[in-house]
Amino acid sequence: MALEALKATIFMLLEEATEQPEDLHQLQEQLREKLAEFRALGLPVPQDFVEAEKDLAKRETG
DSSP: OOHHHHHHHHHHHHHHHHHOGGGHHHHHHHHHHHHHHHHHTTOOOOHHHHHHHHHHHHHHHO
């Protein structure tokens, strides 16, 4: 997946997490998969995405 498309997908997942908190667990898993794609391509994961992943984890655990 092209870098810009991957970033767009992550932004979409983050927006969905805000709009649909009842699906938070599923969205968190999808976000982890997309971040893994960054890492698999040898790309640095943007810090804001890393922070978003941490924030979602905090929300999920309450």
